[in-house]
Amino acid sequence: MDDVERGPDWGRVVFSLALLLVALVAVTAGGRVVQEAPATEASLFGAPIVDLRLKANGSVSGFINLTNAAPGDRASGKLVLSSRDLLPRDVFDLDFDVRPTNESSRGSRLASALVLTSLAYGADDLLRDPARNLTREIDANALKGNGDGLLTLGELEAGANDLPAPRDTAHGGTPFTIGVRFDPTERDGASYAGARITFDFVFSLADRSEPDLN
Amino acid sequence: MVCRTGLAPGTGQGKDIMNSKILLSIATIAVASAGVGYGTYAFFSSTAQANDNLFTAGSLTLTLDGAAEVSGKIVATNFAPGDDKAGSILLRNEGTITTGDAQNHSVSLDLKGVVNVTDDSGVSGQPENGGVSAVPMSHYLVLTTLDYGGVDLLPLIGDQDSDGVANTLADLAAAGAIQNLSDPGAAGKTLSVVVHFAQNGPNDLKRDSTDIDFTFFLRQAGEVALQ
Numbered sequence: 001m002d003d004v005e006r007g008p009d010w011g012r013v014v015f016s017l018a019l020l021l022v023a024l025v026a027v028t029a030g031g032r033v034v035q036e037a038p039a040t041e042a043s044l045f046g047a048p049i050v051d052l053r054l055k056a057n058g059s060v061s062g063f064i065n066l067t068n069a070a071p072g073d074r075a076s077g078k079l080v081l082s083s084r085d086l087l088p089r090d091v092f093d094l095d096f097d098v099r100p101t102n103e104s105s106r107g108s109r110l111a112s113a114l115v116l117t118s119l120a121y122g123a124d125d126l127l128r129d130p131a132r133n134l135t136r137e138i139d140a141n142a143l144k145g146n147g148d149g150l151l152t153l154g155e156l157e158a159g160a161n162d163l164p165a166p167r168d169t170a171h172g173g174t175p176f177t178i179g180v181r182f183d184p185t186e187r188d189g190a191s192y193a194g195a196r197i198t199f200d201f202v203f204s205l206a207d208r209s210e211p212d213l214n
Numbered sequence: 215m216v217c218r219t220g221l222a223p224g225t226g227q228g229k230d231i232m233n234s235k236i237l238l239s240i241a242t243i244a245v246a247s248a249g250v251g252y253g254t255y256a257f258f259s260s261t262a263q264a265n266d267n268l269f270t271a272g273s274l275t276l277t278l279d280g281a282a283e284v285s286g287k288i289v290a291t292n293f294a295p296g297d298d299k300a301g302s303i304l305l306r307n308e309g310t311i312t313t314g315d316a317q318n319h320s321v322s323l324d325l326k327g328v329v330n331v332t333d334d335s336g337v338s339g340q341p342e343n344g345g346v347s348a349v350p351m352s353h354y355l356v357l358t359t360l361d362y363g364g365v366d367l368l369p370l371i372g373d374q375d376s377d378g379v380a381n382t383l384a385d386l387a388a389a390g391a392i393q394n395l396s397d398p399g400a401a402g403k404t405l406s407v408v409v410h411f412a413q414n415g416p417n418d419l420k421r422d423s424t425d426i427d428f429t430f431f432l433r434q435a436g437e438v439a440l441q
Binding site: 047048050051052053054056060061062063064065066067068069070071072073075077079081083092101106110111114153180182184187189192193194195196197198199200201202203204205206207210 | 258259260261262263264265266267268269270271272273274310311315316317319434436437
């Protein structure tokens with residue numbers, strides 16, 4: 001038989017591309033992520049839009065403040081966390097961290113006197129839930145806590161990890177609430193003169209396979 | 215028939231090429247699938263921050279005529295029975311925590327007078343000349359005015375020692391602290407005092423002296439009052 005110059009086998013090329021397309025669709029449909037929202041350009045392959053949002057009654061910035069504070073004073077704040085798309089809780093989790101900023105010379109002392117009276121995320125009481133007792137976990141941490149059985153805002157720098165992903169925006173999200181009280185047993189007012197500290201609350205919604213926020 | 219591949223179908227070489235292409239296709243699909251999987255599921259994340267949550271401590275700062283401590287505000291020298299001496303002190307809360315502030319704090323003031331009597335023997339608290347007079351000078355110094363910001367405090371003193379004379383410096387000392395007076399606030403309130411040397415003061419009080427120290431305690435509600 002004579003040798004003839006080779007050319008593209010278009011039939012096989014089209015077959016391969018079709019097979020590839022089918023495989024892509026199969027992978028998408030069979031993956032762990034399910035998207036309920038209508039497909040958009042950004043979710044061409046069915047990936048959820050991982051977009052964490054914070055909402056507060058007032059400003060998200062400064063959602064909890066306690067100024068001109070005296071022993072016994074209280075403050076509380078509430079945020080609503082939501083993801084744009086519904087995320088499977090076995091795939092995504094939420095970490096949060098509390099970072100002090102803009103701290104005056106006595107700011108850390110003040111932070112140590114701001115006792116957490118409540119800390120809840122959705123139905124989870126993060127202070128008292130035995131399954132996630134931050135008071136126990138953090139206060140026993142030699143690096144952050146002082147072991148006095150009270151969890152202060154200063155000690156909350158350790159944050160918390162592996163919380164469930166919040167509900168999606170369409171379902172109202174998941175509330176995050178926090179309450180603090182200036183330790184009413186404090187008597188040495190002079191040691192707090194001019195004390196000032198601000199905290200940033202950082203929330204990270206990520207695939208569970210990613211490293212924790214802190 | 216001419217084969218475009220140039221190889222006769224069914225030959226061993228043709229099968230090898232076909233197998234290679236199939237394997238290449240599968241590999242391509244696998245790589246593409248892995249890429250899609252990576253881009254779709256792994257390492258998606260989103261971070262949001264709530265910043266500038268501010269915590270500041272307030273302050274309570276009591277000043278007396280603008281200072282933390284004053285002395286000699288009521289000085290009566292060469293004092294004799296029948297004389298009067300007046301004095302006053304302006305109390306101000308120069309701190310940020312005040313009654314009725316934005317945080318609805320409650321602040322109170324307590325005051326207490328401690329009397330020291332020294333007779334002309336130079337011995338504090340001792341009777342005159344080895345016991346000639348057993349009645350210290352403070353029992354003859356009568357407060358005729360003790361007013362704090364328009365509030366008459368004399369009814370709170372009375373005749374504590376039951377000697378028949380009310381509102382003496384001795385009675386003030388025995389009364390202990392006068393508690394729960396109102397916050398002087400930033401505008402301040404004046405404590406006005408007038409002391410009268412009783413006309414029945416005996417001669418053995420000559421050259422004696424009495425001084426009274428006032429202690430003022432400004433406190434947040436809930437703090438234990440001055441005793």
